[in-house]
Amino acid sequence: MPNEQKASVLQGTLDLMVLQALASVGPMHGYAIGARIEQRSGGAIELNMGTLYPGLMRLEQRGFIRAQWDRTETNRRARYYSITAAGRSQLQTEKAEWARMTAIMQAMLEGDAG
Amino acid sequence: MRFRLLEWWRRWRETLRHRDARETEEELLFHLEMAELDAARRGEDVREARLRAGGVTHAAEAVRDQGSIRWLSDFLRDSRHGIRLLARSPLFTAAAIVSLTLGIGANTAIFSLIDTVILRTMPVQEPGRLVQFAGGRVLSYPLFRQFGQELHCFTGMFAQSSLGRRDIVFDEEPEAVKAEVVSGNYYSVIGVSAFAGRTFDPEMDRNPTPVAVISHAFWMRRFGLNPAAIGRTFRWNGRVFTIIGVTPPEFHGMTAGTLPEITLPLSMAGEILEDPAWLTSDSMSWLSVMGRLRPGYTIERAQTEVATIYSRVIRAQAEHSSGNEFNRQQILAQRMPLEASGNGFDSLRSRFAEPLRLLMGIVALILLIACANLANLLLGRATMRRREIAVRLAIGAGRGRILRQLLAEGMLLAIAAGGLGVLLAWWLSNALVVMMSNGGERIGLNLRPDVRILAFASAISAAACLLFSLAPAIQATRQGLQPALSEARLGARWHWGRGLIAAQVAISVLLVIAAGLFGRTLLGLYAIETGFHREDVTLISVKTDRAGVQGSTLRGQILESLRSMPGVASASFENAALSYKGSLYGTQVEGYTYEPNEDIHVQVNYIAEDYFGTLRTPVILGREFNDRDTATKAKVVVVNEAFARRYFQGRSPLGKWIEFKGPKRMEIVGMVKDIRPRSLREEIPAIVYVDAVQFNRPQSGVYIVRGTGIAGIVDSALKRVDRHLLATDVRTLDENLSRSILRERMLGTLAGLFGALSLILVSVGVYGVMAFQVARRQKEIGVRMALGARPLQVTGMVLAETAVPVGIGVALGLGGALGITRLAEKMLYGVAPTDPVTFAGASIILFFLGLLAAYVPSRRATRLSPVETLRCE
Numbered sequence: 001m002p003n004e005q006k007a008s009v010l011q012g013t014l015d016l017m018v019l020q021a022l023a024s025v026g027p028m029h030g031y032a033i034g035a036r037i038e039q040r041s042g043g044a045i046e047l048n049m050g051t052l053y054p055g056l057m058r059l060e061q062r063g064f065i066r067a068q069w070d071r072t073e074t075n076r077r078a079r080y081y082s083i084t085a086a087g088r089s090q091l092q093t094e095k096a097e098w099a100r101m102t103a104i105m106q107a108m109l110e111g112d113a114g
Numbered sequence: 115m116r117f118r119l120l121e122w123w124r125r126w127r128e129t130l131r132h133r134d135a136r137e138t139e140e141e142l143l144f145h146l147e148m149a150e151l152d153a154a155r156r157g158e159d160v161r162e163a164r165l166r167a168g169g170v171t172h173a174a175e176a177v178r179d180q181g182s183i184r185w186l187s188d189f190l191r192d193s194r195h196g197i198r199l200l201a202r203s204p205l206f207t208a209a210a211i212v213s214l215t216l217g218i219g220a221n222t223a224i225f226s227l228i229d230t231v232i233l234r235t236m237p238v239q240e241p242g243r244l245v246q247f248a249g250g251r252v253l254s255y256p257l258f259r260q261f262g263q264e265l266h267c268f269t270g271m272f273a274q275s276s277l278g279r280r281d282i283v284f285d286e287e288p289e290a291v292k293a294e295v296v297s298g299n300y301y302s303v304i305g306v307s308a309f310a311g312r313t314f315d316p317e318m319d320r321n322p323t324p325v326a327v328i329s330h331a332f333w334m335r336r337f338g339l340n341p342a343a344i345g346r347t348f349r350w351n352g353r354v355f356t357i358i359g360v361t362p363p364e365f366h367g368m369t370a371g372t373l374p375e376i377t378l379p380l381s382m383a384g385e386i387l388e389d390p391a392w393l394t395s396d397s398m399s400w401l402s403v404m405g406r407l408r409p410g411y412t413i414e415r416a417q418t419e420v421a422t423i424y425s426r427v428i429r430a431q432a433e434h435s436s437g438n439e440f441n442r443q444q445i446l447a448q449r450m451p452l453e454a455s456g457n458g459f460d461s462l463r464s465r466f467a468e469p470l471r472l473l474m475g476i477v478a479l480i481l482l483i484a485c486a487n488l489a490n491l492l493l494g495r496a497t498m499r500r501r502e503i504a505v506r507l508a509i510g511a512g513r514g515r516i517l518r519q520l521l522a523e524g525m526l527l528a529i530a531a532g533g534l535g536v537l538l539a540w541w542l543s544n545a546l547v548v549m550m551s552n553g554g555e556r557i558g559l560n561l562r563p564d565v566r567i568l569a570f571a572s573a574i575s576a577a578a579c580l581l582f583s584l585a586p587a588i589q590a591t592r593q594g595l596q597p598a599l600s601e602a603r604l605g606a607r608w609h610w611g612r613g614l615i616a617a618q619v620a621i622s623v624l625l626v627i628a629a630g631l632f633g634r635t636l637l638g639l640y641a642i643e644t645g646f647h648r649e650d651v652t653l654i655s656v657k658t659d660r661a662g663v664q665g666s667t668l669r670g671q672i673l674e675s676l677r678s679m680p681g682v683a684s685a686s687f688e689n690a691a692l693s694y695k696g697s698l699y700g701t702q703v704e705g706y707t708y709e710p711n712e713d714i715h716v717q718v719n720y721i722a723e724d725y726f727g728t729l730r731t732p733v734i735l736g737r738e739f740n741d742r743d744t745a746t747k748a749k750v751v752v753v754n755e756a757f758a759r760r761y762f763q764g765r766s767p768l769g770k771w772i773e774f775k776g777p778k779r780m781e782i783v784g785m786v787k788d789i790r791p792r793s794l795r796e797e798i799p800a801i802v803y804v805d806a807v808q809f810n811r812p813q814s815g816v817y818i819v820r821g822t823g824i825a826g827i828v829d830s831a832l833k834r835v836d837r838h839l840l841a842t843d844v845r846t847l848d849e850n851l852s853r854s855i856l857r858e859r860m861l862g863t864l865a866g867l868f869g870a871l872s873l874i875l876v877s878v879g880v881y882g883v884m885a886f887q888v889a890r891r892q893k894e895i896g897v898r899m900a901l902g903a904r905p906l907q908v909t910g911m912v913l914a915e916t917a918v919p920v921g922i923g924v925a926l927g928l929g930g931a932l933g934i935t936r937l938a939e940k941m942l943y944g945v946a947p948t949d950p951v952t953f954a955g956a957s958i959i960l961f962f963l964g965l966l967a968a969y970v971p972s973r974r975a976t977r978l979s980p981v982e983t984l985r986c987e
Contacts, residue, residue, distance in 0.1 A: 030141060031148040048168030049142055054180035061124040061181075062117040079141045086117070 014047075014055045016098065019064060019083060019091040027082035029072070030056060056081060064090050125183050138177050142170045188515075192522035200526065206495070207527070210488050213875060214531035214578060217481035219538030220868070222571045224474045226543045227466075229566055240305070243407045245416065248453040252399045252698070255380075255392065257427060258297075261403070264423050267416035268405035270303035272296060273380055275401050277387075281657055281842070282376065283349040284336075288657070290842065291332065294367070294374040295383050301327075301361075303406050311344040311359030314379055322381040324355045330363040332375035350378075353385055397774055399698060399715070417452050424450045451711075469861050472938060476628060476868050479621045481574065483875045485582040486614050488527070490882050493586035493610070496520060497886075517587050524583025532575030536568065549860055585610075611883035615916070616923040618879045619964055622872040623927025623956050624934065629869030630952035631935060631942055636862035638944030639855045650683075651729065652824035654817040655843040661836040666810055672817065672839070673722060675831045682821040686729075687722035687806065689815035699774040701802065703761045716757070717799050718774070720806040720815065726786055728820045736768045736784035739805040749808055752784040757800035772802065780804075861941060873963060880967035884916055888971045895975050905976035912972035913965050920964035924957045931956075 021036045022028065028036065033056070034047045059065045064087035070080045083091070146167055153163035178187075200207040245268075247253070253261070258273045265271065274296045281288040298318035307313065313327050328336075328343070337343035346357050355378065367374050380401075384390040392398060407416060496503070503516060589610070661668055669687055676685040698715035708714055726738050734755065743750055751772065758767045771779040788798045806815075825844050832839040888895070895908055935947040945952070 029144070029148075031145045034145075035152070046166060048166065049145055049170070049173035050168045050176045053138070053142065053145075053173055054176045057177050057180045058121065061121040063120050064117070076144065077140070078144050079137070090117075 013098075014051065015059060015064075016091070016094050017045075018055060018059060018081075019087055019094070022065060022081060022083040023088060023091055027068075027070075027080045029078040029080050031078075033081065059087070063087075125181065126186070135174070135178070138174050139170065142173050146170065185518075188518065189522060192519045193526060195519065196523040196526045199523065203495075206491060209878070210491055210527050211531050211534065213484040213487055213878070214527060215534040215538060216871060217477070217484035218531055218535030218571060218575055218578065219542060220477040221474075221481055221574055222535055222539035222567060223542035223546065224470060224477050225570050226539060226567045227546060228470050228474060229570075240406075242454070244304070244404050245407060245413055245452045245454055246402065246404045248451040251450065253401045253403050254396045254399045255383075255401060256394065256396045257399075258401050258403055260427060261420070261423065262297075265405070265416075265419055267408055267411045267419045269408045270299050271403060271405035272300040272303045273401035273403045274300060275380075275383075276374065279842070280350070281840075282355075284346070288840070291375040293376045293378060295378050295380045295386065297380045300377075303404070306361060306365050308359040309362040310341065311357075313359050313361070314377075318379045319381050322385075323379060324353055324382060325358045325379065326355045327359045327361060327377045328357055329361050329367075329375050329377075330365070333360045350386060351388060353382075355382075397699060399700075413452055413454065420450050420452060466857065468941060469857055472628075472861070472941070473864055473868075476625060476865065479625055480868055480872055480875070481578060482581075483618050483621055483872055483879070485578050486618050487875055487879045487882070488524075488578075488582035489586055490611065490614055490879060492520075492524060492583055493589060494882065494886055496586050496589065520587035521579070521583050524579045524587075527583075528575040528579035531578075532571055535575070536571050539567075539571065546860070549856070549863075611887065612919040615880055615883055615919040615964070616926065618876045619920050619923025619960050620926035620930065622869075622876045623924055623960050624931050625865075625872040626869045626956040626959060627927075627931045627935065627952055628938070629865040630956060631938070631945055631947065631949060632858070632862040632865040634945040634949065634952065635941070635943045636855070636858050639858055650820055650822055651847040652819045652821070653843070653845055653847065654819060654824075654828055654841055656817060656832065657840040657842050661838050663836070666807060668835070669722065669806070671835045672832065675834050676817060676819055679821075679827045679831050681823045681827065682819055684724055684728045684821075685817060685819045686725040686727070687815055687817050688725060689720040689806070699802075701772055701774055703772045704770040706761045717801045719801055719803050720809060721803050722806050725803070725818070728818050729789065730820075731789055732787045734785050734787055735766055736782075738784055738786070739803075739808070743805050743808050745808055745810055747808070749778055749780040749804070750783040751780045752786060752803040753782055754786055754798070754801045754803075755788045756798045757802065758785055760800045857941070858943070873959070876960070877963055877967045880916065880920070880964050881970060884912065884968040885971035885974075887915070888912060888975045892975060899976065905973075908976045909969065909972045912975070913968055916965060916968035917961075920961055923964075924960055927960070928953060928957060 017037050017040075018033055021033055021040070025032075025036060030049075030052060034052050038046055056065070056067070060067055060081075064084060065081045066084050067079050067081050069077060072078050146164060149163045149167045150160045153160050252275075253273065255273070258271075262271050274294060277293040277295060279290045280293045281290055282293075283289070296314065297316075298314045299316040301307065301313035302316070308327070309330055310333075311327075314325070318325075326348075333339055333343055337346075344357055344359060347354050348357075349355070361377075378386060381393070384393045392400065405416075407413065506516060507513065656672065658664065658668060663671065673685050673687060676682055699718045700714045701716040702714075721739075723739065723741075726733060733752075736752070738752055739750070753767055758764060761767070762770070767782045767785055770782050772782065773779045786803070790798060824846075828841045828844055832841060898908060899905070931953065932948060939947045
């Protein structure tokens with residue numbers, strides 16, 4: 001089942017993607033976060049609500065993001081998420097770790113190919 | 115890690131607050147709306163977009179799972195459901211909670227007493243290194259000093275003696291406090307330091323200093339923990355004492371439960387007790403002595419050293435007392451054995467340890483019966499809910515989920531009963547302490563419910579919950595695996611019900627037998643001949659220290675005044691036997707040779723004229739004291755039968771002489787019948803009576819009055835002599851003796867109470883099982899009656915069915931009792947542990963009670979008309 005495989009890959013990186021999105025754009029509501037990720041991935045990653053919102057809840061519980069009810073431009077009530085200081089530093093750590101990991105994988109895969 | 119902890123903390127909070135369900139839904143709906151709008155704007159399929167976003171319900175569920183802790187929120191939901199169900203059947207709930215509360219409360223109460231009296235060790239340093247002289251041997255002050263100077267085996271050795279309740283004056287009014295004297299090194303040897311201020315120092319032994327140390331409890335009660343209490347002064351016999359310190363709150367003195375409020379230096383004893391002889395006489399043995407073993411010494415090695423010195427002491431004393439050739443070798447052979455004293459000079463522990471353990475066993479059995487009843491009740495409910503459970507299992511609810519739900523209901527009951535049980539236990543254990551306090555003043559036991567007690571209560575509640583709700587829950591959910599409707603399962607339930615009946619009856623037989631045995635013990639004790647007429651004899655303690663006249667003159671005046679009061683038939687005075695244990699004198703008796711390890715002490719009681727007459731104790735041989743026995747005449751004594759038995763093998767003691775470690779021989783001129791002065795159970799001690807006038811002693815003692823309405827006239831009789839006289843204690847001999855069989859009273863009363871409780875619980879149990887059994891066979895009974903069976907036959911059938919498990923239970927109970935009651939033999943009196951009357955009585959009671967409990971539902975079944983019964987199926 002490709003969908004579930006995709007989701008399990010997502011699980012580990014979802015936090016990183018959400019934090020990155022919030023860090024670069026600023027406060028967004030859940031739908032905008034999902035749309036932003038989908039857009040940045042060139043449509044490769046589509047998040048359904050069952051994946052996105054528990055992830056947001058988890059990040060909020062760990063203190064990386066904060067949620068607040070606010071109004072949209074069209075004056076609709078929506079929950080806005082913003083990144084916290086702890087979230088920023090977590091993002092830095094994770095990014096560095098991700099870069100290191102990709103480099104290792106790259107080297108390994110290329111070495112085996114050659 | 116930190117963030118993980120944060121996440122968990124917020125999950126807990128979320129679970130308990132359980133907000134957000136609506137907010138989450140709103141957020142998700144907003145998401146959908148946005149997705150649709152977006153899709154519409156881009157010209158895509160709106161339905162397709164909505165599908166991609168996923169279902170609101172599913173997402174909300176996922177958020178809830180992330181947001182909270184699954185099992186906890188399930189549990190809370192089950193609990194709410196359980197509370198609704200329990201509230202719907204208040205009678206069942208009340209019955210369940212009450213019986214469980216009784217079980218848990220009784221267990222916790224007894225445990226908290228055991229915890230205080232037996233489990234808690236003394237708050238002293240290395241109590242294992244403390245040793246004392248075995249068998250409660252007491253030492254005279256000179257001997258204590260000599261041991262202290264010459265023994266090398268102890269790093270320190272202290273003496274202590276309780277003074278009982280004494281009057282001290284802080285401001286104007288005298289107040290009674292529990293007092294004791296200790297040697298100056300007491301606190302340093304046991305290793306207890308002052309909580310506030312300071313304690314005594316060894317210097318005080320050489321240098322009598324009028325200071326006092328108070329207990330933490332007294333500090334709280336009298337001074338409200340005010341630090342200014344240190345430095346306060348009080349008067350005792352006109353002497354001014356200064357409070358210098360407070361002992362720590364967890365320190366109870368050397369004996370659990372005695373808790374002296376005020377402690378004074380031993381070197382002040384001469385003044386406090388108005389007789390310097392307490393500190394100089396080597397014939398007054400009154401000090402409990404303990405020593406701390408020097409590192410490297412064993413108790414055996416210390417023993418050798420003590421023996422060496424003691425034999426020298428004895429030899430010196432023997433030679434010192436001139437004209438004392440008698441029995442010298444035997445005196446020299448006296449020993450001072452040592453024993454470990456980690457538990458303190460602990461009478462409370464030795465007196466109540468066994469009864470408390472026994473009661474613990476009894477209450478544990480009560481709890482078992484209560485659990486069995488609850489299991490039965492819950493099983494009945496689960497059976498009634500079988501359709502609901504079956505449906506839920508059929509639509510795919512996990513068996514574990516349903517199990518948890520049934521357990522939640524049990525746990526609710528256990529929590530409620532546990533909470534109430536702790537309250538009940540608090541009340542009950544205090545009531546028991548009052549009972550153990552001998553009807554006199556309260557034993558100073560620290561009974562505040564602490565963590566250990568609460569942990570115990572929680573543990574037994576949890577265990578009870580598992581016991582009574584797990585089995586029914588498993589039974590109830592097993593049905594899902596058996597598609598056939600319930601006939602087979604009901605059979606299983608009947609099986610289980612019979613087992614319950616048998617077990618409950620067996621336990622109850624045991625408890626009723628225990629109640630019977632202890633009850634008969636108590637009756638036996640009440641019937642003991644005490645050697646005197648105890649009706650209408652009153653004991654009066656009088657505070658005399660502020661009176662103008664003292665000594666025998668005062669005593670004479672008080673006696674005269676008492677005798678002149680209306681309602682008084684006769685009055686006398688004594689210093690020892692009836693009120694408290696008097697002095698023990700080392701005694702030599704003509705023609706008697708002590709065994710090497712035999713105790714040479716005999717109880718001596720100073721009495722005034724008309725003593726035996728007042729108690730109506732018959733003089734068996736010779737005469738009692740009379741006017742001619744004055745101080746200048748040859749000293750004479752009267753002994754009791756026990757004395758004659760011990761020293762003369764029952765031959766006449768008349769004309770023989772005795773002596774107390776002194777030069778004067780005294781002739782025995784009379785023998786009186788044995789009396790049981792204080793205790794109905796203890797061996798009658800050998801007593802020597804001496805005439806208070808002839809010896810011009812003692813200062814303190816008790817007035818004994820025969821007559822009616824004494825309590826009302828005591829004050830005016832005393833005021834007529836001197837307005838400063840004060841009666842500190844007035845009680846009848848009957849009360850005195852009831853106090854002496856306190857252990858038995860406690861066991862008899864509580865065993866009776868618990869036995870009765872078990873009968874009630876068993877009746878409920880049998881009734882419950884049989885009512886269910888009858889209900890399930892209503893159709894069969896209806897058919898039988900339609901075919902012409904008489905109601906009596908139906909009833910007989912039900913009773914016969916009940917008789918089998920009840921009979922088995924009785925047999926099991928009897929078998930168990932045969933094995934167990936033997937263990938309690940020492941606590942029984944005048945009844946064999948396998949007393950056939952008690953055993954038969956208990957069996958009969960339970961057998962018929964069981965049948966009676968079954969009779970009620972069986973009658974109800976026969977009263978229904980057969981037509982109705984058949985129609986209802």
